[in-house]
Amino acid sequence: MHPADAQLAALADPTRRAIFERLVKKPMAVGELARGLPVSRPAVSQHLAALKAARLVAHERSGRQNVYRANPEGIAALRNYLDILWTRALGDLKAAAEATYHRPRKDKP
Amino acid sequence: MHPADAQLAALADPTRRAIFERLVKKPMAVGELARGLPVSRPAVSQHLAALKAARLVAHERSGRQNVYRANPEGIAALRNYLDILWTRALGDLKAAAEATYHRPRKDKP
DNA sequence: CCTTACGGTAAGTCATCCCTTACGGATACG
DNA sequence: CGTATCCGTAAGGGATGACTTACCGTAAGG
Numbered sequence: 694m695h696p697a698d699a700q701l702a703a704l705a706d707p708t709r710r711a712i713f714e715r716l717v718k719k720p721m722a723v724g725e726l727a728r729g730l731p732v733s734r735p736a737v738s739q740h741l742a743a744l745k746a747a748r749l750v751a752h753e754r755s756g757r758q759n760v761y762r763a764n765p766e767g768i769a770a771l772r773n774y775l776d777i778l779w780t781r782a783l784g785d786l787k788a789a790a791e792a793t794y795h796r797p798r799k800d801k802p
Numbered sequence: 803m804h805p806a807d808a809q810l811a812a813l814a815d816p817t818r819r820a821i822f823e824r825l826v827k828k829p830m831a832v833g834e835l836a837r838g839l840p841v842s843r844p845a846v847s848q849h850l851a852a853l854k855a856a857r858l859v860a861h862e863r864s865g866r867q868n869v870y871r872a873n874p875e876g877i878a879a880l881r882n883y884l885d886i887l888w889t890r891a892l893g894d895l896k897a898a899a900e901a902t903y904h905r906p907r908k909d910k911p
Numbered sequence: 912c913c914t915t916a917c918g919g920t921a922a923g924t925c926a927t928c929c930c931t932t933a934c935g936g937a938t939a940c941g
Numbered sequence: 942c943g944t945a946t947c948c949g950t951a952a953g954g955g956a957t958g959a960c961t962t963a964c965c966g967t968a969a970g971g
Contacts, residue, residue: 704810706929735950754948756947758948765891782874782877841961848959848960863968868917
């Protein structure tokens with residue numbers, strides 16, 4: 694049962710991470726996205742398909758343009774997956790680990 | 803440069819994730835680890851090297867055996883990375899992130 | 912010593928990608 | 942209606958990566 698399977702595979706590629714991070718900052722159309730990247734526009738389309746399959750992005754057409762935006766659903770799956778690993782990995786190393794890391798939490802565990 | 807670059811690449815492979823998750827549950831030697839997996843022992847050694855490079859595992863020798871364990875340091879890097887993306891994807895560009903985590907210092911002139 | 916168990920490394924093969932160019936469908940505008 | 946722009950998909954090639962077998966160094970035990 695690996696819920697974060699697709700997300701990890703999608704974000705493993707540097708170009709796809711760059712695309713995703715740009716969409717996190719601001720929704721953009723495909724062409725605009727490709728203009729700021731060192732790869733061709735079809736390559737961007739293929740990466741967007743992979744990100745969409747991983748539920749990391751969503752899109753809606755606006756006239757001729759296809760505007761993509763980041764989808765929190767995919768990030769949530771990854772965060773949940775890592776949180777489970779995190780709590781288990783602590784074990785006897787809890788003290789040392791918590792001394793070096795603090796995560797921004799909005800609610801109480 | 804991306805801080806969670808190595809971790810994402812390491813966990814993208816299913817076999818490596820399986821190895822890592824087993825080490826999260828319990829520290830194990832290489833041979834014991836390989837016996838429960840559908841790949842050869844050298845393959846496991848290579849995967850462990852990748853996980854070690856990503857700071858996701860640590861190891862210490864015990865006689866002839868080399869016992870590996872999960873290292874929270876790598877998971878922490880991933881969690882930090884995702885938390886930043888998460889807050890931005892939700893539109894929370896308020897100072898929520900900067901107060902709790904490493905302050906993303908705006909470049910001062 | 913000599914043998915056995917454990918594990919890291921080397922070399923080679925095979926699949927899986929990532930990217931490219933080329934093409935086709937859809938929409939806005941004259 | 943004709944044209945230009947935007948975008949997804951197909952096909953092919955080159956690179957990266959995961960796995961195998963073979964080999965070597967090291968530690969325990971007789």
